[in-house]
Amino acid sequence: MAFFDDVKKFGRNITDKGKDVIEITKLNSQINSEKDKIKDFYVKIGEEVYKAYATGQTSNYDEICGQIKQVEDTINELTAKVLELKNAAKCPNCGAEVAKETTFCSKCGTKVNE
């Protein structure tokens, strides 16, 4: 009977291991989603620090904020190039993309061209 007991034990171990693998996967996915929450908080902290920097407050993070400002400038330059290629401009009031030949913004009605 020892043989059959061993077979049973072996079979159960495989099932348990399978359950463990599923449980580990579930737990790891929960851990990752909790880590994502922390990242979101880090982003919030960063945004608050940068907002303060943008309004002229100094902090220990001025150097990093300066780097963010440089990246923002680059994004603005690239966005301007894209708008130029699309023959479009940004509405000075709402920021919506408007065709250059348009007189009024289709979103807010602001006069964008003479």
Ligand SMILES: [Zn+2]
């Ligand atoms: Zn507008």
